[in-house]
Amino acid sequence: MVLGATLENMARRHSESALYPRLAKWLKSSYGCFATRINIGLVHSRVDVLGVRDVGGDLSGEVETIAIEVKRGRQPFATTSGQTRGYAVYADRVYLADVRDKDFTRNEMDIASALGIGLIQIAPRVCREVLSSPPHRPIPRLQLRVFEKMGYGRCCICQTLFPVGGCERDYDFRNLSRAGIVKAAKNKKGFLFWNMTVGQRKRQDDAENGSSHERRFVCSDCVANLFPPTTGRTSTKK
Ligand SMILES: [Zn+2]
DSSP states (O other): OHHHHHHHHHHHHSOHHHHHHHHHHHHHHHHOOSEEEEEEEOSSOEEEEEEEEEOSTTTOOOEEEEEEEEEOSOSOHHHHHHHHHHGGGTOSEEEEEEEOSSOOOHHHHHHHHHHTOEEEEEOSSOEEEEEOOOOOOOOHHHHHHHHHHTTEEEBTTTOOEEEOSOSSSTTOOTTEEOSOHHHHHHTTOEEEEEOHHHHHHHOHHHHHHTOOOOEEEEOHHHHHHHSOOOOSOOOSOO
16 A cells, blocks of 8 residues: 555656656666667657667677657556557567556556567566567668667678767767768778768659768778778888
């Protein structure tokens, strides 16, 4: 009864957004996410909490994204579950996190399993994973936009996800040089270039005005290893 009252107070006191940092912290401690963001606005929806973690072992830069829909325990379960499942177009795993003092019911667990979503119980002091999310197959172009919104981009050489800039504003590429790969190597930066061929193929407008939206990234490690800056000394030896 006391616990129930505490949870009721918690749900009343806190807006959903006040709970986001707790879930972001849970993503770091439970999934080992190296980057988390809250309340990310995307073209088709807004995701409450997002995290990215490395899953490629020692041999690849593969990553996995986890999205969480946060609720305060008052909305119809099937509706919120459906909303959570919609995140699978962006994320590899999706969770519904709900404030509640009692366990999820068998019906709720069955609905979540049928829809392929995980469940997290938000208690006063702890977030508890009740049901794991199975992996999904997000739409690549939507997931890449999520990465960009988080301030990350995929290196088109080594495929690693790396920070290209900030996430406070859109299209912030402050970590990348746009002045050619030689300059990028000299400044120990990553590199950004525009693929004109694909740009013109996809957009007729670009073909007309000679511009492209097709941005490609190369991380600073690939720049440094493949295009080492010259020392300034010249040699006649081959
Ligand atoms: Zn790279």
